[in-house]
Amino acid sequence: MKNLKLYANCIPTKGFRRSVIIDLQFGEYVPIPNALFNLLKQYDGYKLSEIQKKNPIEYSETINEYYEYLKDKKYIFEVELGELDLFPHLSLEWDFPSIASNAIIEYNQLFFERVISQLEILQCKSLRIIFSKYSKKLVETILNKLNETSFTSFELQFNNTSKQISFEKDASLFMQYPRIQNVFFFNSKISKIFPLKTLNIHYLKNTYLNSQCGNISRNNFSINIPFFTESQHYNTCLNRKVCIDEKGYIKNCLSMDKHYGNIMDKNLKEVVQSQEFQKLWHIKKDDIKVCQDCEFRHMCIDCRAFIKDPKDIYSQPSKCPNNPYIAKWKGEEGYITVEEWQEQQKNITTT
16 A cells, blocks of 8 residues: 655645645535645655544545545545655645735826826836726727736726726727736626736726625635735735825725825835834734634735734734535534624634
């Protein structure tokens, strides 16, 4: 019998009630019992017979079932003892070759070009521009200017498109700029996503508000190596992010009140490089209350703008509908909030 080794791209993450195996190659995850998590952490690279011997005999059949399941899922493979060192664990280091990786700016003609030039100094790669309304002439002018920049990707957002928009005309314009990845039309007459060759055009009936950010859902999980490794060290929403609101105030997030001065009289590079601005970058999921006990923490984007206790920056995101202490999401049978569960535990302790 050969030794059993977990594939490097399949990483177990432990939660309070259960764990998951995150498959970073195929962008999937499966829930597993915490007992299996413990076995994988303690006995990776052991023979099945060795694992069974090191545990009480009454668990042998269960352990065998666990590893048969892992084989069926192709999460483990057989390897000779002398070859184990040829299969190292995945490196969890993370870095990015610029001071800022992404920026969100609310368009204002007064300072737009100043913002773009300073973001280029930061070697920012991804840019989202938010417009109050849609003007084809203005957008075309801006896109032609952006064509001469070093950004690698763009997203455009239009918050008020109540007038009828022509998909054919929109598509023909945006398809001319291959760096555009997504275009969002809010307050639209229709609600539909049009996937094109190089981008997606989203028409949404709802009105966009900054207060809508921070919604957490299983549909928004990000399962890939860059996100997972960044999550080990940094905040998955705010790290390397720069935001400029319509008045020119420099922020970590548009939904936050706090700002670090105005782009009209501040040097963006100096602001972004300051310890004060970068403070939120270092609040990772393992530091955040409740999140640190959740099995989904390294595939779930964080939010520091909307938290349950505004006085505690390490507080749980207020819009999270998951309770890791009972392994249930809001809407599932038996769901109660984290606060209700905590109150139950207090009552159990005092009785």
